[in-house]
Amino acid sequence: MPLPPLPYPQTSRLPLCERNVNVVGERNATEPKEEPIEKQSKNSLPLLRHIMLTIEEIKKMEPDTGGHAPTLKACVLEVSNIEEGSAKAKPKFYAVLADATGSISATIYDHNQYSKFIKGFGVVLVNVLLKQSYVAVTSRTEVAICQGFEIPSEVKDNAPALPGHQAKTLEDALQSPVKSIVNVKGRIVKLSPATTKTVNDKDVPFQELVLKDKSTKLTLAVWEEMVDSFEVGQKAKFSKCRVRLFNEEKKLSTTTSSASEVYTEEDDLDEVSSEDETMSDSPGSTQLPTGTLIAVFEVDPYLACPKVSCNNTKLETLKEPDIELYFMFCKRCNIRYKTNAANIYMRATMLLKTTNEEKKITVFSPQIKKLLESRGLDSAIHFDRKEMLTKLLQIIPIDIHYTLVNNTVRNLTCKRIQDV
Numbered sequence: 001m002p003l004p005p006l007p008y009p010q011t012s013r014l015p016l017c018e019r020n021v022n023v024v025g026e027r028n029a030t031e032p033k034e035e036p037i038e039k040q041s042k043n044s045l046p047l048l049r050h051i052m053l054t055i056e057e058i059k060k061m062e063p064d065t066g067g068h069a070p071t072l073k074a075c076v077l078e079v080s081n082i083e084e085g086s087a088k089a090k091p092k093f094y095a096v097l098a099d100a101t102g103s104i105s106a107t108i109y110d111h112n113q114y115s116k117f118i119k120g121f122g123v124v125l126v127n128v129l130l131k132q133s134y135v136a137v138t139s140r141t142e143v144a145i146c147q148g149f150e151i152p153s154e155v156k157d158n159a160p161a162l163p164g165h166q167a168k169t170l171e172d173a174l175q176s177p178v179k180s181i182v183n184v185k186g187r188i189v190k191l192s193p194a195t196t197k198t199v200n201d202k203d204v205p206f207q208e209l210v211l212k213d214k215s216t217k218l219t220l221a222v223w224e225e226m227v228d229s230f231e232v233g234q235k236a237k238f239s240k241c242r243v244r245l246f247n248e249e250k251k252l253s254t255t256t257s258s259a260s261e262v263y264t265e266e267d268d269l270d271e272v273s274s275e276d277e278t279m280s281d282s283p284g285s286t287q288l289p290t291g292t293l294i295a296v297f298e299v300d301p302y303l304a305c306p307k308v309s310c311n312n313t314k315l316e317t318l319k320e321p322d323i324e325l326y327f328m329f330c331k332r333c334n335i336r337y338k339t340n341a342a343n344i345y346m347r348a349t350m351l352l353k354t355t356n357e358e359k360k361i362t363v364f365s366p367q368i369k370k371l372l373e374s375r376g377l378d379s380a381i382h383f384d385r386k387e388m389l390t391k392l393l394q395i396i397p398i399d400i401h402y403t404l405v406n407n408t409v410r411n412l413t414c415k416r417i418q419d420v
Contacts, residue, residue: 052124052358056101061130071126071358072135073294074099075148078162079117096159097123097135098151103159107263108137121393122146124295124351126360133261142360144295144351145389146396160259162239171215173252178245184220184252185237185263186211194227211236221253226260237261293371294397295351297360299388301381304345305330306337312345312364346381348392352400361404367412371395374416 053070061070074097085091091111097104106128108117117123126142128135137143173182190210196203205227209220220238222229230236239259241252254260304312307330315328315337328337345365352359363371369379375395382388403411 054101055097055099055104058130058135059102059104070128070130071124072097072099072128073122073124073146074104075122075151076117076119077103077151077156077159079114079119080162082111082114093117094162096162098155098159099149100152100155103151103155105134105160105162105259105261106137107131107134110137110139110141113137113141113143116143116145118145120148122148122295126358131263134263142297144297145393146295146351147393160239169215170211170213170218173241173243174216174218174250176243178243178250180243181240181255182243182252183237183239184211184218184241185235186213186217188230188232188234188236189217191230191232219251221251222260223254226254226258229260230262234262237263290399290401291352291354291359292397292399293350294353294358296389296392296396297349297351299346299348299385299392301344301346301383301385301388303328303339303342305333305335306341306343307333307335312343314345315342344381344383346388348388350392350396360407362408363412364408367409368392370412371398371400371414374398374414 052073055072055074058070058072076095077098078096080094082091082093090109092107092109093111093114095106095108095117097106106125108114122145124142124144124146125135125137126144127140128137129141130136170184170186173184176182188209189212192208194205194207197206198204205224207222207227209222209230210217211220220241221244222238237260238252238254240255240257242255244251244253303315304310305315310330310332313330313332315330317326318329319326328339328342329335330337346368347365348363348368350361350363352361365381368381372379372391372395375398377391377394398414400412400414402409402413
């Protein structure tokens, strides 16, 4: 069955710097500078020497303690639109993720990753941050796309509401009709003492808080588990709240379907520091007999030098001074080429799973063609990134035998599956 077309932005490559996911850096860590391709060491692709965790396992971890930056594989149940940024906050969006063990909400602070969160598809997230009630995906998180997988119906039924999705300003919420359901967010400026109220002959914990945003402020009643869960000064989001009328004044009340989330801006998040990054791969050749390609980080089709001795070096586009004339240039052999004389080549960065680790590897055109041909797909390399990404998503997961040199697959074999 053909896959739906995938949006794929013309963005720069994902950072190829090594990450030590067991060390969390200081607040406001500086972004690592990406070296030019020609200056990067041969060992610059990271080894991900840790086992993926399930959502159930991640939820059992203590948040905000430092020392944990887990990896998870999940299916995307819902995705919000991108929220516009402000002077203090960058654009961000939200997603609901699930696997066989449970579900969790995610806040994605790197909006350039939006095209990789596709409803129904899977994602592999390397270096996520665990917050109080959600996972945070930052600019230091590696994101790969993979095939979607079956999620139990009970997990879907108990999945959290999409954080931030269709959140109204408090003024808009107050103008909504009585009994309507709204999502809101704001800063908590006042908390009443916790008490109980009788509902259906039962005493139910109850508390009122005052939310404030740029438009106005309002009173929100929270019940049961949400009572005594907040502090004055926190920023919080509340989903599926009902508009009520009390003594001719509109207020909001949480419902049995409501979810809450205390959130911070990206600048407040603890991230993995570039100072903690290490090179763990030793130089030379490493041979691993078998593994499974399970996800794709990026595809990069390009024009390569046709000279055999240049080994498909990527050509640069240059312009003649003072005139509108462009040409392709190989910095290795210092020769100019016309576009139609160059080779069409491709590199794909993928996630390889072995018996004891996950490894980020690079695969080039000869091996990519073998993978596609083994599944009866057209092996031609095109410049359309969406088309090439879709092809690779159709074949994963796929078991391979391979030879690895400095995280690059130099030789590859896999079982051929005949067309049905």
